[in-house]
Amino acid sequence: MSDHTQPGWLVTEPYRDVDHGVIKSGKEAQVNLVERIGDDGRSCLIARKRYLPRHVTHKGQLEALGVQRASTFRHDVQYREGRQFRKSRDRRAIERMSTYGKRLLQDRWTGTEHEVMLRLWQQGVSVPYPIAFADDVFDLEYVGSWEMAAPQLSAARLSSDELADAFDQLIVGLRGITAAGIAHGDLSAYNLLWWESTLWFIDFPQSIDIAANLQGLDFLHRDVLNICAWFEHRGLDVDAEERFAELLSFL
Template identity: 45%
Template sequence: MFWERFFVSFTKPLRGPSMAWPDGEPYEDHPRGTLKSGKEAEIFLLERRFATSGPRLLAHKRYRPRYPGKDELREKGFSNSTLYRGDAKYKAGWNLRSRDRRAIEAGNRSRYGHELAAQLWPMQEWEMLRRAWEAGVAVPYPVERSEDGLMMEFIGDEEQAAPKLAQARLSADELASAWEQMGEALRALTSAGLVHADMSAYNLLWWKARLVVIDLPQAVEFTTNTDAFDLLHRDVANVGEWFGRRGVEVDVEALYAELVTMAWLG
């Protein structure tokens, strides 16, 4: 098809101010199938054909309904059932009415709490992705919210999705560069007042020599979450150990100390 041949010339740089999204231009969306099916959400690939700027690929992350009616999951295009994270730790900073907070804290015991959490995760992820993007963190460009999720830049191309860092086979030089980029990403997140809180080689993508951070629904703020510093330490230790095992010279405590200082200075 025509657009397939000129697609490559329209792919934007992975990150940076030069990335112009054709806002306001008419477009048509074309579903391209399921990309990945995770624990709570499913990632769908979407092709957005703009009237003049050409097509862009989007990743549409959709959270599954918690209590689906008969056939509802299938009708909505989802493939399997849901497992919800119940850890109250991440929800500490959520700005909730007291009834909603009690429901959320009740976790598994309350259907209302579950349904509320199902609506709040995508809202939370959208907010965190947007803030991370604005702070200059290498994350997919946040395109827009949808009814049950969010749309973002797809990291990959027509042939393949970017591999997770855990699955990409990096050379020693690439590993060193990836660790460097990891430090940059952590500094940028910290300066934005955020902790990813699930940072690992499974929530990092490697594409064209660039490290991209994904999966931010559980991210927390230093100002509203008393566990933020512990979660930050866990993040730094997680990725630090992963790189360390692969021969990169890593000082987890030094990096953590640097980030803590940044967070305190605000």
């Protein structure tokens, strides 16, 4: 597992990838465990996330785009996103939502998660290293062992000391994410992993650039309230509003 601290190696060619099956399959994505084996025989484990087509209509992103009703979303997002493509052929494909257009959009979204996680990783936030993305596939550092993938925080069995430690790590991570100008947008005990006493932030496709979105702070606020409520429910004394106010000073 020591290769996990050497992300440079992960992109060194040549290598071959061996698929070891599904870690988790859900409505938005399927994540597989992949072993990457280098020419020199060294290997490391990778999480390979495949986005399912519905991903493009994530509700968080709808709201971030200022779309109030889901029924208006499809047209609106196609239009807005379409306008950002330089070639008129691409613009038309997106606005018509042809297969090619959907593919262009999907690329963008996969790219967002990769881009955001790279920025956060570079700033020292506890996110898996984002290795590469192409089309609807995103490779990232795997958190876990051969025996088991890291559990989501919601399923991890934490002692009260560990719970307090996880909360401290949550706050440190949130400060880093906020300082990078980003709101996660879907922060919950399902999008945090717990492994060997470390808390990991995952699942960023719907993340929001706080400065560029009027509702950016609302997303941050909602994230903080949601996740604080989870910790409170488990017996930790948490003042969510105070935590939110404190985070604003990191912007």
